[in-house]
Amino acid sequence: MCNKPVFRLARFLIANTIQTVELFMAWYGKSFLESSVGDVIRRISIERVSIEVDPTKTSQPTWDLEKNVDTLVYWCRELWNSIYRVKSECPPEMRRLFEHIRRLVEKRSRATKALPDDGCQSDFPWQTVSAFVFLRFIVPAILHPHLFGLVPGKPFSRSSPLAKA
Numbered sequence: 001m002c003n004k005p006v007f008r009l010a011r012f013l014i015a016n017t018i019q020t021v022e023l024f025m026a027w028y029g030k031s032f033l034e035s036s037v038g039d040v041i042r043r044i045s046i047e048r049v050s051i052e053v054d055p056t057k058t059s060q061p062t063w064d065l066e067k068n069v070d071t072l073v074y075w076c077r078e079l080w081n082s083i084y085r086v087k088s089e090c091p092p093e094m095r096r097l098f099e100h101i102r103r104l105v106e107k108r109s110r111a112t113k114a115l116p117d118d119g120c121q122s123d124f125p126w127q128t129v130s131a132f133v134f135l136r137f138i139v140p141a142i143l144h145p146h147l148f149g150l151v152p153g154k155p156f157s158r159s160s161p162l163a164k165a
Contacts, residue, residue: 018136021097025137026148028093033141033148036083041145044075051075079142098129105129 051068052058058065105125141148 022136022140024097025094028091029137030149032086032090032094033138033150035086035089037079037138037141038150040075040078040082041142041150043078045145045151049075083138098133101132102126102129 049071051072052060053065053068053072055062055065060068102125105128109124141150145151146154
């Protein structure tokens, strides 16, 4: 019973830390987002690309859904290729943040011995950083490009295809 305030405080600190890191990435990573996904996001917006791949959310025939899956794969490849092309332009401040996250994960996983010794343990810190970068930085910019200055104003509602994937 006496641990509830401690858990509340821990949740509060974790939530605020994540928000602070997200603001940090938005501030220092703005130019990287522009150079990596900016052009592709604007093409998606201008072309008013709409992709729905969930059959419960559309009345489209199956062949349309299959076409939408192909379209989704196309745009995912475009985004990935554009990110990969400029990977070396990631700001040094963000690189240091990602290095710090990786080291924390390595330290924690060694201390807790939480990971199996199957050869995958060495990849876990890198996977954690990759997931963090994509889920907390790249994906929000793709889903809400107007909040990151990638498109002027809120885009056409169907122009965020990955939001519907």
